[in-house]
Amino acid sequence: MTLEIDVTIKLKQGVADPEGENTKKALNLLGFRAVRGVKTMKTFKIEVESQDEEKTKREVEEMCKKLLANPVIHDYEINVVKREG
């Protein structure tokens, strides 16, 4: 079966998010004064062949640790969003 898994990488609480802060400033300057804050996150949508969903989720956790996230500054979330076949 093919799984579609969303891995969302976000900055840990307390880590500066200059891209988010500058986006907020730019939105305020463009006239969107009601915007109080902006945070940025990144999502990897991964398509994986899988016989065993639990095993695949553990593998995706390995992928986060080895490549996708930096454990010093990032938290991550793993969600299976689609199952096919």
Place this chain on the structure above:
Amino acid sequence: MTLEIDVTIKLKQGVADPEGENTKKALNLLGFRAVRGVKTMKTFKIEVESQDEEKTKREVEEMCKKLLANPVIHDYEINVVKREG
């Protein structure tokens, strides 16, 4: 009231995603051979003061058009994820 709105920016169908392709290659090289494809997306989590949710959603759509997304290559999705106050 304060709304927390997630704006997800993704590449339109058919637009090349070199970051996703290279992430897939790297995962395969690291031994994750079951990975068939990787796509990347970006999310802006926006905190907005709002009296009127529908009006705020239209404003966020304006933000996408003016700053957050490039209509030539991006699609976007707007989701209210939290209401406070």
